[in-house]
Amino acid sequence: MNKNFTRLLIGSGESSPEIRYLTGISTPDDFICFETPSGVTALMSKLEISRARSCAKPGVAVLPESDFGTSRQEIITGAAKIFNTNCFEVPPEFPLGLAEKLNASGIKLHVSESDFCPGRRSKDKQELQAVIDSQRAGEAGFSRAVKVLEEATISPDGLLIWNGETLTSEILRAEIDCTILKHNALPTGTICAGAKQSSQPHNQGSGPLYAHTPIVMDIFPRSSVSGYWGDLTRTVVKGKAPEIVKRAYEAVKEAREYAKSKIALNVSCASIHLAAESILEKHRFFTGTSDGEPFGFFHGLGHGVGLEIHESPRLSPRSKDILTGGEIFTVEPGVYYPEWGGIRLEDLIYLAPDGEVHCLTRAPDFLEIF
Amino acid sequence: MNKNFTRLLIGSGESSPEIRYLTGISTPDDFICFETPSGVTALMSKLEISRARSCAKPGVAVLPESDFGTSRQEIITGAAKIFNTNCFEVPPEFPLGLAEKLNASGIKLHVSESDFCPGRRSKDKQELQAVIDSQRAGEAGFSRAVKVLEEATISPDGLLIWNGETLTSEILRAEIDCTILKHNALPTGTICAGAKQSSQPHNQGSGPLYAHTPIVMDIFPRSSVSGYWGDLTRTVVKGKAPEIVKRAYEAVKEAREYAKSKIALNVSCASIHLAAESILEKHRFFTGTSDGEPFGFFHGLGHGVGLEIHESPRLSPRSKDILTGGEIFTVEPGVYYPEWGGIRLEDLIYLAPDGEVHCLTRAPDFLEIF
Numbered sequence: 001m002n003k004n005f006t007r008l009l010i011g012s013g014e015s016s017p018e019i020r021y022l023t024g025i026s027t028p029d030d031f032i033c034f035e036t037p038s039g040v041t042a043l044m045s046k047l048e049i050s051r052a053r054s055c056a057k058p059g060v061a062v063l064p065e066s067d068f069g070t071s072r073q074e075i076i077t078g079a080a081k082i083f084n085t086n087c088f089e090v091p092p093e094f095p096l097g098l099a100e101k102l103n104a105s106g107i108k109l110h111v112s113e114s115d116f117c118p119g120r121r122s123k124d125k126q127e128l129q130a131v132i133d134s135q136r137a138g139e140a141g142f143s144r145a146v147k148v149l150e151e152a153t154i155s156p157d158g159l160l161i162w163n164g165e166t167l168t169s170e171i172l173r174a175e176i177d178c179t180i181l182k183h184n185a186l187p188t189g190t191i192c193a194g195a196k197q198s199s200q201p202h203n204q205g206s207g208p209l210y211a212h213t214p215i216v217m218d219i220f221p222r223s224s225v226s227g228y229w230g231d232l233t234r235t236v237v238k239g240k241a242p243e244i245v246k247r248a249y250e251a252v253k254e255a256r257e258y259a260k261s262k263i264a265l266n267v268s269c270a271s272i273h274l275a276a277e278s279i280l281e282k283h284r285f286f287t288g289t290s291d292g293e294p295f296g297f298f299h300g301l302g303h304g305v306g307l308e309i310h311e312s313p314r315l316s317p318r319s320k321d322i323l324t325g326g327e328i329f330t331v332e333p334g335v336y337y338p339e340w341g342g343i344r345l346e347d348l349i350y351l352a353p354d355g356e357v358h359c360l361t362r363a364p365d366f367l368e369i370f
Numbered sequence: 371m372n373k374n375f376t377r378l379l380i381g382s383g384e385s386s387p388e389i390r391y392l393t394g395i396s397t398p399d400d401f402i403c404f405e406t407p408s409g410v411t412a413l414m415s416k417l418e419i420s421r422a423r424s425c426a427k428p429g430v431a432v433l434p435e436s437d438f439g440t441s442r443q444e445i446i447t448g449a450a451k452i453f454n455t456n457c458f459e460v461p462p463e464f465p466l467g468l469a470e471k472l473n474a475s476g477i478k479l480h481v482s483e484s485d486f487c488p489g490r491r492s493k494d495k496q497e498l499q500a501v502i503d504s505q506r507a508g509e510a511g512f513s514r515a516v517k518v519l520e521e522a523t524i525s526p527d528g529l530l531i532w533n534g535e536t537l538t539s540e541i542l543r544a545e546i547d548c549t550i551l552k553h554n555a556l557p558t559g560t561i562c563a564g565a566k567q568s569s570q571p572h573n574q575g576s577g578p579l580y581a582h583t584p585i586v587m588d589i590f591p592r593s594s595v596s597g598y599w600g601d602l603t604r605t606v607v608k609g610k611a612p613e614i615v616k617r618a619y620e621a622v623k624e625a626r627e628y629a630k631s632k633i634a635l636n637v638s639c640a641s642i643h644l645a646a647e648s649i650l651e652k653h654r655f656f657t658g659t660s661d662g663e664p665f666g667f668f669h670g671l672g673h674g675v676g677l678e679i680h681e682s683p684r685l686s687p688r689s690k691d692i693l694t695g696g697e698i699f700t701v702e703p704g705v706y707y708p709e710w711g712g713i714r715l716e717d718l719i720y721l722a723p724d725g726e727v728h729c730l731t732r733a734p735d736f737l738e739i740f
Contacts, residue, residue: 014559015385027572028559028572028679028680029680046664046668046669047571047572047668047669048572049662049663049664050569050570050573050663050664050708051570051572051573054570064662070688090466091467092465092466092467092468093465093466093467094465094466094467095462095463095464095465095466096460096462096463096464096465096466096469096479096481097461097462097463097464097481098462099466099469100481109466111466111467111470170554173551174548174551174552177548177551178544178547178548178551178552181543181544181547181548181551181557182544182548184540186556186557186558186559187551187556188556188558189384189398189556189594199420200420200421200424201417202397202398202417202418202421203420203421204594224559224574289416292419292434293419293420294416294419294420298416298417299416299417309398310398310399318440
């Protein structure tokens with residue numbers, strides 16, 4: 001933090017990780033928050049003030065915004081007088097329209113050049129436990145999916161049948177997601193993509209599921225209580241897997257394990273990505289573009305997980321991030337080919353400040369389900 | 371749209387309603403999008419390009435962002451050359467940090483003074499159906515909750531017992547939310563707040579539920595397919611309700627119906643709010659503040675619903691919105707008192723362009739469940 005500035009944020013507790021991190025308050029609508037060296041002040045609407053007071057982090061002052069004005073501009077200029085400043089430090093995401101209005105009222109904004117909440121990257125014990133809780137919710141969802149796939153039968157034309165009807169991505173996703181809900185977490189976009197849909201890493205999956213082709217399940221629940229995420233991917237096949245799918249599965253698993261073995265303090269995130277890539281290439285799973293569509297391993301190896309599902313550090317070839325300890329991040333190599341689909345295997349890692357590497361994922365590794 | 375400008379947006383399809391409205395693309399991560407009088411262009415990462423092409427609205431050009439550069443700043447300055455302009459119109463939410471970097475590269479930004487996508491307010495047939503589908507998912511969730519409460523028994527100390535265990539807000543919410551998931555929608559913050567928790571309008575509810583006190587259920591699912599929301603609130607009591615709760619329920623219902631009767635083309639949204647308020651006051655449910663905590667009817671009467679759960683028009687005393695037809699919005703009066711809890715009853719309304727008023731909510735109205 002630049003000590004010369006009072007810091008100003010605006011956002012909803014649900015969508016702004018910074019504002020949630022600083023205040024502990026989760027709201028559907030935007031609110032205004034100030035940080036000075038002496039503490040954090042959140043200005044709330046009448047609708048939210050009681051609830052905000054009951055869930056704010058210790059030491060956060062919660063005041064009614066109506067004491068300062070009605071529009072966002074009025075509230076901020078009103079508060080500026082209280083803080084005895086006409087200059088605030090803001091995060092890069094601060095809205096330009098409001099910034100221009102504030103400028104016109106004589107308020108100067110200085111965009112923070114470094115991370116606005118650098119403390120977010122290194123997780124404390126409570127944050128680690130919050131991520132683990134969400135991860136367990138996701139794992140319970142995965143176990144449920146495996147049970148459904150075990151119970152499913154294969155029709156003569158290769159369709160999966162469960163509970164007397166065709167098993168679809170939608171049905172399998174609802175089974176996973178209901179399990180997650182019962183673990184006090186929200187499933188927000190669970191991927192259950194079968195066959196060729198699995199060759200698009202972010203395709204959620206729709207329609208009937210088939211035997212003998214990959215089903216990618218990427219499960220990322222967010223705790224309804226803490227707001228912290230978990231993240232887990234496994235790829236399975238109902239029945240016997242084709243040779244190419246088996247080979248890809250083994251290569252991706254080896255890439256994941258090799259990448260994990262490279263994790264240590266002071267290591268560059270780019271080098272961990274490249275380690276995974278080298279294993280995939282060794283197994284002749286190449287990356288490129290065909291007719292404008294990418295194939296192979298064309299996403300980053302991983303990303304930090306916390307109050308955002310994708311946050312710092314980034315594990316990608318161009319990342320400049322260096323591991324310093326305390327980070328929680330995914331290691332999720334994958335290969336994708338439009339001809340037969342995709343394989344992705346994702347573990348969640350905690351690099352302790354002492355350098356010890358903890359895999360937070362307990363879901364087992366297997367390809368075929370009979 | 372100002373015809374002199376190419377328009378520029380950045381956001382994720384999941385969190386930016388404008389970018390989803392213009393492109394039809396839903397992504398977890400931000401992407402860049404341009405609109406010119408001749409069409410919309412979305413620039414996608416390798417990870418998303420195949421999927422984006424398959425879900426983009428007709429006529430939207432989907433190009434790889436890597437053709438233009440690597441950083442957001444490079445991509446935009448690269449695209450500026452293609453569009454032969456150094457000036458873009460942006461929405462007020464455009465991030466200040468990126469705006470400053472673009473300014474430094476000679477790109478000028480002009481914040482849109484009017485609604486960036488004014489077409490979003492008046493829903494077409496497809497959008498209306500999308501909202502109705504989400505509303506039906508929410509109603510199915512409510513029906514499930516009613517069934518659970520019917521099955522529940524009351525312990526000697528007033529606790530609700532269901533399936534052999536104490537019924538909590540968490541369990542009831544999971545039952546509602548699982549039902550919503552099975553209707554292809556995402557429950558994102560379902561409120562099941564009992565007893566005194568129900569006196570905080572946005573308290574999600576936690577812990578055991580009791581007989582003879584209000585349980586506020588505010589259910590707002592978002593379609594996993596279309597991204598459009600539904601919104602529904604009902605308040606019930608298991609067993610006999612106290613007299614004050616009955617009186618409040620009848621007053622809130624009368625306020626809702628009276629407010630609905632005032633909806634018409636060219637009517638001000640503020641006047642509809644005030645109509646509801648007048649009924650609550652007539653029944654001596656007053657609004658104020660006690661020890662810094664608000665009581666009575668202290669939120670707006672309603673809000674538009676579409677690709678955002680809270681969007682234009684706003685039905686509040688200070689709103690300047692006038693109904694022009696095509697809007698979908700909630701009418702949800704409520705009263706809240708820390709001593710006994712709260713009552714909120716919310717219907718979803720479609721005001722057709724011809725002035726006909728359609729209530730989209732089919733959930734029945736009743737207070738007591740035996």
